[in-house]
Amino acid sequence: MRSVIPAGVKARFRLPARLVGMFGAALMIASIFLSWSYGHDVLDDVGYYGAPSPLQLFFGLLALITLGLLAIPLVGKERLGQWAHVLAWNTTAKTAAIWSLAMAAVMVAAIAIGLGGLVNVDPGGWLAMIGGVITLVATLFLPDSPEPTLYLVKSPQWLQILAIVALMAVVLFGAAYVLGFDDAGGFLTFITFIVGVAMILQKFGVFGWVGIAAANNNRVLVLSAFAVAFAFPFTQDGSDANMSIASQVLIFAGTALGLNIVVGLVGLLDLGYIAFLGAGAFTAAILSGSAFSTVDWTPPFWLTVLISGTVASVLGLVIGAPTLRVSGDYLAIVTLAFGEIFRITMNNLDGNDGPNLTNGSNGIPGIPDLVIGGFDFGEAHVILGVDIGRFANYYWLMLVVVAIIIAVFMNLNYSRIGRGWVAIREDELAAEAMGVNTFALKLLAFAGGAFLAGIVGSVKAHYDVSVTPDQYVFLESAFLLAAVVLGGMGTVTGVLIGATILKLLPEKLRFFSEYRLLLFGLLMVIMMRFRPEGIIADKRRKLEFHDDDELAEEVEQDLKTHHRHLNPEPKGWDL
Amino acid sequence: MTQAISGSGHQVDASTVLLGAQDVTMRFGGLTAVNNVSLTVHPSEIVGLIGPNGAGKTTFFNCLTGLYRPTSGEVRFNGELLPPKPREVVRRGMARTFQNIRLFHNMTALENVMVGMYSRTKTNAIDAVFRLPRHRREEVAGTARAKELLAFVGLSKAADSLSRNLPYGDQRRLEIARALATEPKLLLLDEPTAGMNPQETRQAEELIFRIRDLGLAVLVIEHDMRFIFNLCDRVCCLVRGEVLVEGPGEVVQNDPRVIEAYIGSSQDDDDQFESPQDAPRDSTEAGEGDA
Numbered sequence: 001m002r003s004v005i006p007a008g009v010k011a012r013f014r015l016p017a018r019l020v021g022m023f024g025a026a027l028m029i030a031s032i033f034l035s036w037s038y039g040h041d042v043l044d045d046v047g048y049y050g051a052p053s054p055l056q057l058f059f060g061l062l063a064l065i066t067l068g069l070l071a072i073p074l075v076g077k078e079r080l081g082q083w084a085h086v087l088a089w090n091t092t093a094k095t096a097a098i099w100s101l102a103m104a105a106v107m108v109a110a111i112a113i114g115l116g117g118l119v120n121v122d123p124g125g126w127l128a129m130i131g132g133v134i135t136l137v138a139t140l141f142l143p144d145s146p147e148p149t150l151y152l153v154k155s156p157q158w159l160q161i162l163a164i165v166a167l168m169a170v171v172l173f174g175a176a177y178v179l180g181f182d183d184a185g186g187f188l189t190f191i192t193f194i195v196g197v198a199m200i201l202q203k204f205g206v207f208g209w210v211g212i213a214a215a216n217n218n219r220v221l222v223l224s225a226f227a228v229a230f231a232f233p234f235t236q237d238g239s240d241a242n243m244s245i246a247s248q249v250l251i252f253a254g255t256a257l258g259l260n261i262v263v264g265l266v267g268l269l270d271l272g273y274i275a276f277l278g279a280g281a282f283t284a285a286i287l288s289g290s291a292f293s294t295v296d297w298t299p300p301f302w303l304t305v306l307i308s309g310t311v312a313s314v315l316g317l318v319i320g321a322p323t324l325r326v327s328g329d330y331l332a333i334v335t336l337a338f339g340e341i342f343r344i345t346m347n348n349l350d351g352n353d354g355p356n357l358t359n360g361s362n363g364i365p366g367i368p369d370l371v372i373g374g375f376d377f378g379e380a381h382v383i384l385g386v387d388i389g390r391f392a393n394y395y396w397l398m399l400v401v402v403a404i405i406i407a408v409f410m411n412l413n414y415s416r417i418g419r420g421w422v423a424i425r426e427d428e429l430a431a432e433a434m435g436v437n438t439f440a441l442k443l444l445a446f447a448g449g450a451f452l453a454g455i456v457g458s459v460k461a462h463y464d465v466s467v468t469p470d471q472y473v474f475l476e477s478a479f480l481l482a483a484v485v486l487g488g489m490g491t492v493t494g495v496l497i498g499a500t501i502l503k504l505l506p507e508k509l510r511f512f513s514e515y516r517l518l519l520f521g522l523l524m525v526i527m528m529r530f531r532p533e534g535i536i537a538d539k540r541r542k543l544e545f546h547d548d549d550e551l552a553e554e555v556e557q558d559l560k561t562h563h564r565h566l567n568p569e570p571k572g573w574d575l
Numbered sequence: 576m577t578q579a580i581s582g583s584g585h586q587v588d589a590s591t592v593l594l595g596a597q598d599v600t601m602r603f604g605g606l607t608a609v610n611n612v613s614l615t616v617h618p619s620e621i622v623g624l625i626g627p628n629g630a631g632k633t634t635f636f637n638c639l640t641g642l643y644r645p646t647s648g649e650v651r652f653n654g655e656l657l658p659p660k661p662r663e664v665v666r667r668g669m670a671r672t673f674q675n676i677r678l679f680h681n682m683t684a685l686e687n688v689m690v691g692m693y694s695r696t697k698t699n700a701i702d703a704v705f706r707l708p709r710h711r712r713e714e715v716a717g718t719a720r721a722k723e724l725l726a727f728v729g730l731s732k733a734a735d736s737l738s739r740n741l742p743y744g745d746q747r748r749l750e751i752a753r754a755l756a757t758e759p760k761l762l763l764l765d766e767p768t769a770g771m772n773p774q775e776t777r778q779a780e781e782l783i784f785r786i787r788d789l790g791l792a793v794l795v796i797e798h799d800m801r802f803i804f805n806l807c808d809r810v811c812c813l814v815r816g817e818v819l820v821e822g823p824g825e826v827v828q829n830d831p832r833v834i835e836a837y838i839g840s841s842q843d844d845d846d847q848f849e850s851p852q853d854a855p856r857d858s859t860e861a862g863e864g865d866a
Contacts, residue, residue: 408704415703415710416689416696416717419682423690426679433640433673435665435694435757444700 021138027131028063034124042114099196101132110185148205160213176235253499258452264490267425272339278472280457312454320446363468488534691756
């Protein structure tokens with residue numbers, strides 16, 4: 001954020017600004033002990049004096065962080081030692097003030113909308129807003145801190161692992177808590193809180209350090225992430241509503257990861273990708289033994305998965321072989337058309353216009369639940385005293401499928417094949433001139449991505465119980481593409497985040513789902529303007545992520561001298 | 576056949592022909608960009624290709640490397656007719672760099688070099704997905720070889736930086752390393768010193784000699800006359816798509832027609848003027864090859 005206040009003014013007013021900011025933060029903390037709303041039917045009931053609700057406590061926490069960021073530097077630069085300049089105190093205080101005010105504003109807005117008018121906002125709400133504004137204005141007068149250099153600080157491995165595990169635990173409980181809201185106001189308030197804390201940690205330099213720690217302990221990170229994902233159903237206490245959303249998110253994310261090979265790695269714009277998911281789903285449905293399936297043979301599920309994947313990848317080859325000779329916009333249009341052809345074909349394979357394979361637009365309903373090794377996915381089980389329902393069963397199955405897809409994606413990405421793909425994306429002609437078989441590699445990407453989508457489709461068929469052609473319309477392809485672009489092309493984490501956002505928001509925010517096309521369109525435009533590389537950028541850079549110690553040290557040294565160069569004297573905050 | 580002797584006293588085996596282009600003609604509609612050009616390159620020989628802008632040098636390169644299919648004429652490599660497919664050309668042992676650097680910008684220098692090894696490795700999707708021995712073997716060997724090549728061109732320290740972040744001269748050298756990774760017998764360099772300062776040019780010259788000492792033949796397009804006559808065993812001058820003169824450096828250097836082609840052939844080519852001393856010049860030769 002560029003500063004509007006001249007450096008000279010900041011230098012003069014820095015002490016009063018800090019004190020005024022602390023006063024504002026104290027007002028915000030005080031406000032949580034007051035009533036915020038006249039009525040009690042909004043947020044998680046913020047209408048009591050002296051008894052803060054959980055959301056008010058979260059707001060208080062944010063205000064307390066702001067107060068701390070402003071107060072701790074008062075002990076003096078000497079006492080803080082290296083912490084005075086490896087952490088960005090002043091800049092972070094400003095960020096904390098912004099997000100505290102944002103959270104107060106969201107809560108006040110939720111009260112006003114929920115109860116019908118600003119008159120319903122009690123003194124507490126106003127006090128919080130006033131405190132927020134005071135703090136924000138005051139922090140604008142603080143001198144800017146240099147970029148934090150916490151990531152250069154050496155730390156023992158146990159601390160790094162502990163930080164990762166703690167972060168994952170926080171993610172688990174955060175996710176469980178955020179899904180617990182069934183009103184839009186509370187949901188948005190908590191999301192604001194989470195984003196605010198994330199931004200504060202980012203500005204403070206903590207994420208830089210966590211990034212290094214995560215890269216140094218990659219296995220720990222991956223394992224704990226899956227442990228957290230695996231443990232998620234236990235936080236839901238047998239409730240199916242959230243598990244249903246979570247399974248849908250995983251199905252969507254798994255498909256998007258397959259698309260990510262084609263779009264993110266090879267750079268081919270495929271607008272008909274949903275056809276491959278549909279091909280897998282229809283194949284699995286036909287082989288499921290449903291009363292409406294048109295083939296009598298019911299192979300074991302592992303075989304169905306392989307057949308579904310194969311059918312989808314054969315379709316990928318059939319679509320790819322002729323279309324991959326064109327590129328760019330032309331490819332997008334041709335794949336879009338093939339996606340529609342798939343849907344219309346499925347509609348017409350009803351026995352009138354061809355063989356009866358799909359029952360036409362009725363599709364194949366009544367697909368039985370999976371039974372694998374005696375484990376019936378349709379039944380609830382009690383594990384560790386928690387009810388694990390049907391959706392949680394499929395959630396776990398999808399978790400395994402997504403884990404496999406991620407492994408395939410990563411292994412391909414960091415291999416001869418993946419390098420060839422990215423080379424095609426970067427410069428197809430140069431790739432060909434360096435001996436890369438571009439056509440075969442593009443075809444492989446198409447077939448491979450289709451295979452993964454087919455696998456997901458085979459689970460989706462059982463999860464959805466019925467498979468109909470109208471589930472596989474162009475709009476779904478567009479959403480998949482949006483998830484990839486929003487999250488970050490070519491990345492795994494980014495696509496997982498993108499898929500989660502695109503599935504979760506319409507489920508939790510009723511008004512969002514009514515205008516979702518409009519809002520997603522707006523979101524994409526904003527992303528393209530401000531962060532075209534997506535939420536997580538694919539840098540293919542191993543600079544910081546190198547396990548070669550000698551090189552790491554060298555790089556570190558480089559970075560240090562670089563920073564010295566930028567800031568001749570590490571000046572840190574000024575008091 | 577005579578024995579050509581380069582300035583450094585290097586012996587060229589002129590009895591075998593590595594690359595033989597015979598009457599190559601390339602027409603784009605009514606424009607004849609390359610007209611009946613014949614050129615031979617012998618093993619371990621450095622051959623220069625000079626000529627004013629628009630003479631058809633890069634187009635001729637594209638004909639040799641399979642990017643264009645010549646309208647007529649044939650290109651033989653090691654006596655074998657070359658198919659007009661870039662990746663088949665690479666497989667047979669011919670690699671090139673580009674006039675306007677065409678690196679894979681969002682890949683690291685190491686990855687760029689490893690892409691060059693694509694045609695010499697066999698890891699397939701199954702090997703990669705299941706991390707089978709062949710993948711691991713080729714990955715280890717390939718990484719080591721790529722580091723060697725980076726060290727050879729003097730880029731050891733840049734292995735893990737994105738190629739787009741490299742300085743201009745380093746990008747040129749990385750492109751050479753990437754081409755060397757394809758294990759070529761003949762290296763085609765399209766203006767390897769374009770946009771370089773005199774010091775970088777000397778480094779490039781020294782690098783090309785070292786490449787020749789590895790046993791590779793080099794065919795190089797260049798405008799820097801001092802560079803080309805220092806370097807080359809033989810020089811061929813193209814003008815308007817045709818061979819004007821071909822022979823040892825001294826012969827070409829003193830040929831009045833070459834001097835005329837560069838200095839006196841048209842009025843509006845000040846920017847094409849190349850003095851042997853030092854040459855302020857555009858780094859790209861706009862339009863050529865796309866004509």
